[in-house]
Amino acid sequence: MKRPKITDVRATTIALPLEAPLRHSNGAHWGRFVRTIVEVDTDIGVTGLGEMGGGGESAEAAFRALKSYLVGHDPFELEAMRFKITNPTASLYNNRTQLHAALEFACIDIVGKVLNIPAYDLLGGKLRDTIPFASYLFFRLPNQENGQGEVRTADQLVEHALALKKQHGFQAHKLKGGVFPPDYELEAFHALAHAVGSDPVRYDPNGALSVEDAIRFGRGIENLKNDYFEDPTWGLNGMRRVRANVKIPLATNTVVINFEQLAANILNPAVDVILLDTTFWGGIRPCIKAAGVCETFQLGISVHSSGELGVQLASMLHMGAVIPNLVFTADAHYHHLMDDIILGGPMKYQDGAIQVPTGPGLGVELDRDKLGQYADYYKSTGGYPYDRDPARPGWFSLVPNTRWADPADSRPVKY
Numbered sequence: 001m002k003r004p005k006i007t008d009v010r011a012t013t014i015a016l017p018l019e020a021p022l023r024h025s026n027g028a029h030w031g032r033f034v035r036t037i038v039e040v041d042t043d044i045g046v047t048g049l050g051e052m053g054g055g056g057e058s059a060e061a062a063f064r065a066l067k068s069y070l071v072g073h074d075p076f077e078l079e080a081m082r083f084k085i086t087n088p089t090a091s092l093y094n095n096r097t098q099l100h101a102a103l104e105f106a107c108i109d110i111v112g113k114v115l116n117i118p119a120y121d122l123l124g125g126k127l128r129d130t131i132p133f134a135s136y137l138f139f140r141l142p143n144q145e146n147g148q149g150e151v152r153t154a155d156q157l158v159e160h161a162l163a164l165k166k167q168h169g170f171q172a173h174k175l176k177g178g179v180f181p182p183d184y185e186l187e188a189f190h191a192l193a194h195a196v197g198s199d200p201v202r203y204d205p206n207g208a209l210s211v212e213d214a215i216r217f218g219r220g221i222e223n224l225k226n227d228y229f230e231d232p233t234w235g236l237n238g239m240r241r242v243r244a245n246v247k248i249p250l251a252t253n254t255v256v257i258n259f260e261q262l263a264a265n266i267l268n269p270a271v272d273v274i275l276l277d278t279t280f281w282g283g284i285r286p287c288i289k290a291a292g293v294c295e296t297f298q299l300g301i302s303v304h305s306s307g308e309l310g311v312q313l314a315s316m317l318h319m320g321a322v323i324p325n326l327v328f329t330a331d332a333h334y335h336h337l338m339d340d341i342i343l344g345g346p347m348k349y350q351d352g353a354i355q356v357p358t359g360p361g362l363g364v365e366l367d368r369d370k371l372g373q374y375a376d377y378y379k380s381t382g383g384y385p386y387d388r389d390p391a392r393p394g395w396f397s398l399v400p401n402t403r404w405a406d407p408a409d410s411r412p413v414k415y
């Protein structure tokens, strides 16, 4: 077998419409996801696919800048690439962890295609054929085109959750909070939990609550069937104080997102469940390594979603397939998207789960027409500030936050 060498790194920014803008504690996804699709070419004609988000902005220029580091590199040499791109002392000026993740997906895709095996077979072999997902519910602004999709009241939240459960078969439900005053969200979360019956629930305000509000909220939901209480407050010490005062496991995708933080959390526990994100951790393999540490210390594992189209989703599915200690449903924003850029159209949920792709590499291919269509859409709509709210011009969040959105405000918003 001739070992491949990387010849080019290409990146295309696309924007893909969401059903409606998704609100979170720091702002919103303004009615579309901006993603950078990466293609890594080799001298044997095999191309690998990667994907990265970027808070509403293009990452094309950052990938272009890495081309000189990668031309001539053998994509089988994944550990060498880690140090070429993300040596922890060499990359202090320009943290490249998330860029590395997209390149790692692409190299794993190349290796799988060269060997004609799915990525999961490179990564230890799959333990499951499908990955179950939670419904991942957001408070949403109405779509500016048709006025549809608003989720602001408890009734709207329940209606939305039940519709998603019916459509996709979700059997666990996550509410992204941190938007409205905590007491308002507490009531909405209770309404959700009661509406979904025996399905487990999870609440995640992205660390926006003060420690005291988080303890009060946590005690107010202790009687529900919680998977966990996700990032109720900010910081390992804040989480530790909440954990000491609330009888629900704490989870995070904000304060344990690298190995040093994982070590700190093991030496002085603040969090019980680690949400692994193939982008935040720098790739699929670092997530699998972290899952191994968690297995040793018996911490729980779940899968975080930083927003995904089919390529990123494939990375999450392959990771989920090989991790033994994945006992919670995964998160994905995927069902809020109107389309995808992979051949065959968006992957389908069945009974709340998505099939792990079985083709060579990541098992997904680009639909060139769709890629072109949504690259044009990005060119006409541009980026947006993910950490601002189109409904509240001039607003920005504090930590802990005290400047909540007004639940009575139902004015239409242009974004």
Ligand SMILES: [Mg+2]
Binding pocket: 204, 206, 230, 231, 252, 253
């Ligand atoms: Mg989270």
